[in-house]
Amino acid sequence: MGVEKYPEALEFILHWGEMGTHWGANRSVAQVHALLYLSDQPLDAEAICEALDLARSNVSTALKELQGYGIVRRTHIPGDRRDHFTAETELWDLFMAITAERKRREIDPTIAKLGELKDRMAANKDLPAHVRERIGRMHEFIANLTGWYEQVRGLKKSTLIALMKLGAKVARFIPGSKD
Amino acid sequence: MGVEKYPEALEFILHWGEMGTHWGANRSVAQVHALLYLSDQPLDAEAICEALDLARSNVSTALKELQGYGIVRRTHIPGDRRDHFTAETELWDLFMAITAERKRREIDPTIAKLGELKDRMAANKDLPAHVRERIGRMHEFIANLTGWYEQVRGLKKSTLIALMKLGAKVARFIPGSKD
DNA sequence: TAATCATTTCGATTTTTACAGAAATTACGA
DNA sequence: TCGTAATTTCTGTAAAAATCGAAATGATTA
Numbered sequence: 001m002g003v004e005k006y007p008e009a010l011e012f013i014l015h016w017g018e019m020g021t022h023w024g025a026n027r028s029v030a031q032v033h034a035l036l037y038l039s040d041q042p043l044d045a046e047a048i049c050e051a052l053d054l055a056r057s058n059v060s061t062a063l064k065e066l067q068g069y070g071i072v073r074r075t076h077i078p079g080d081r082r083d084h085f086t087a088e089t090e091l092w093d094l095f096m097a098i099t100a101e102r103k104r105r106e107i108d109p110t111i112a113k114l115g116e117l118k119d120r121m122a123a124n125k126d127l128p129a130h131v132r133e134r135i136g137r138m139h140e141f142i143a144n145l146t147g148w149y150e151q152v153r154g155l156k157k158s159t160l161i162a163l164m165k166l167g168a169k170v171a172r173f174i175p176g177s178k179d
Numbered sequence: 180m181g182v183e184k185y186p187e188a189l190e191f192i193l194h195w196g197e198m199g200t201h202w203g204a205n206r207s208v209a210q211v212h213a214l215l216y217l218s219d220q221p222l223d224a225e226a227i228c229e230a231l232d233l234a235r236s237n238v239s240t241a242l243k244e245l246q247g248y249g250i251v252r253r254t255h256i257p258g259d260r261r262d263h264f265t266a267e268t269e270l271w272d273l274f275m276a277i278t279a280e281r282k283r284r285e286i287d288p289t290i291a292k293l294g295e296l297k298d299r300m301a302a303n304k305d306l307p308a309h310v311r312e313r314i315g316r317m318h319e320f321i322a323n324l325t326g327w328y329e330q331v332r333g334l335k336k337s338t339l340i341a342l343m344k345l346g347a348k349v350a351r352f353i354p355g356s357k358d
Numbered sequence: 359t360a361a362t363c364a365t366t367t368c369g370a371t372t373t374t375t376a377c378a379g380a381a382a383t384t385a386c387g388a
Numbered sequence: 389t390c391g392t393a394a395t396t397t398c399t400g401t402a403a404a405a406a407t408c409g410a411a412a413t414g415a416t417t418a
Contacts, residue, residue, distance in 0.1 A: 003307065003310055006303075006306050006307070006310060007303075008296050008299055008300050008303065008306060008310070008314065009306075009310050009314075011292075011296060012293075012296060012314055015289065015292050019285065019288075019289055022203060022284075022285050023285065024201060026375080026376060026377090027376080027377095028376075028377075037313060037317075038309075038310050038313055038314070040307070040309045044394095045394085045395075046394090054377080054378090055377065055378045055379070056378090056379090056394095056395085056396095057377080057378070057379075057380090057395090057396075057397080057398090058376080058377055058378070060395060060396060060397090061376095061377090061396085061397095064396085081385085081386065081387085081393065081394070082393085082394065082395090083394080083395080089313065091316060091317065091320040092320075095320075095324070105201070106198065106201050106202065109198075110194065110198055113190075113194050114191075117187050117190060117191060120187055121187050124185075124186075124187060127185050127187060127188075128182065128185070128219070130217075130219045131182055131185060131187070131188050131217050134216060134217055134268065135187065135188075135191055135217070137270060138216075138270065141270040141271075141274075144343065145274070145343075147346070148343045148346055151346040151347035152346070152347060152349075154347060154358075155347060155350050155356070155358055156350075156356065156357075156358045158356070159350050159353050159356040159358055162353045162356065163349060163350075163353060164323060164324070164327045166352075166353075167326070167327055167330040167331070168330035168331060168333060168334055170331075170342060170349060170352070171334050171335075171338050171342075173349070173352045174338050174341045174342060174345075177334070177335065177337070177338040177341065178335075179333075179334055179335045179338055200374095205405075205406060205407090206406080206407095207406075207407075223364095224364085224365080225364090233407080233408090234407060234408045234409070235364095235365085235366095235408090235409090236365090236366075236367080236368090236407080236408065236409075236410090237406080237407055237408070239365060239366060239367090240366085240367095240406095240407090243366090260363070260364070260415080260416065260417090261363085261364065261365090262364080262365080
């Protein structure tokens with residue numbers, strides 16, 4: 001029996017769908033993800049359609065999107081011609097995959113644009129100084145934040161988890177931080 | 180003269196507007212924010228309308244939204260009846276305000292929902308174990324991440340900046356991390 | 359307190375996005 | 389290689405969100 005028949009599971013799927021619309025996905029994509037996340041066996045597209053009452057084409061698009069994020073993968077079931085799909089269940093990996101892809105789609109283009117503007121501003125002499133300064137600072141800020149993210153994301157999972165557990169106590173290692 | 184007349188400033192505003200639509204705001208909100216961010220003087224609503232070619236009502240709504248995020252404030256100009264508005268220019272504060280508000284709107288309700296489901300699942304004996312387990316782990320994961328965020332966000336700005344500069348080198352303080 | 363100016367709220371319109379269903383393509387097996 | 393099953397792409401429609409303009413509300417000062 002499909003997990004969507006259990007009220008708590010269904011509510012999870014519906015809530016995930018709603019939140020997904022605020023997190024840069026659409027309802028269908030988030031619902032499909034939630035269903036696969038709760039399922040302990042790979043599901044084929046048709047089963048997803050029936051569970052969520054979505055059109056086949058819609059599910060196809062959603063699956064492609066989720067695979068683009070790297071959080072759903074195709075798995076082959078021997079003796080079955082249809083594709084089956086499984087979601088990432090390791091939440092740390094899920095989180096990392098989503099942040100990486102969102103950065104790529106939403107942050108990188110902005111850094112590139114601001115970099116381009118910075119170059120052009122250098123040549124434009126009658127641009128007010130404060131405009132140059134503010135666009136420049138924004139570029140620097142986002143680039144710094146992103147650079148930090150790239151470094152930290154490269155750390156071992158166990159290190160990251162240890163850092164999380166440390167919480168605000170990391171401040172101890174910053175000389176003179178006192179907070 | 181309004182900054183929007185300078186091509187680089189205008190491009191910044193337009194790009195910010197487009198990206199805003201991916202970041203949970205609408206185009207108008209993000210454009211108004213960008214304009215105010217680049218302006219070195221407070222602007223009144225009418226000036227914003229003209230600069231961005233937006234309806235007065237639309238600008239009113241956008242300003243309310245930005246004030247809700249705590250990244251735009253009303254400033255009074257002596258001898259002028261109209262409200263004037265200024266954007267946060269300290270980028271660290273801007274970033275902190277946005278993350279705090281998005282957490283409040285988008286994460287907290289999910290934690291609450293998952294907590295509620297967890298309670299109900301405890302009572303529902305015929306729910307498959309793996310469903311209980313996965314919803315429970317999701318709740319725990321998001322709550323942990325959020326708890327970490329709350330702790331770190333409470334640190335002094337100078338401490339946070341020092342931690343950023345440290346980058347991946349924080350790992351040194353985790354015994355046996357070796358990465 | 360009346361008149362004017364500023365702001366917000368509301369309803370209508372436009373634009374954008376999501377979604378369904380049909381058509382086309384691809385993969386597979388007989 | 390032909391036929392069938394599976395998947396994707398395309399096109400139109402429906403739903404949702406953004407935006408406008410008008411009307412209502414609120415504020416200021418003459």
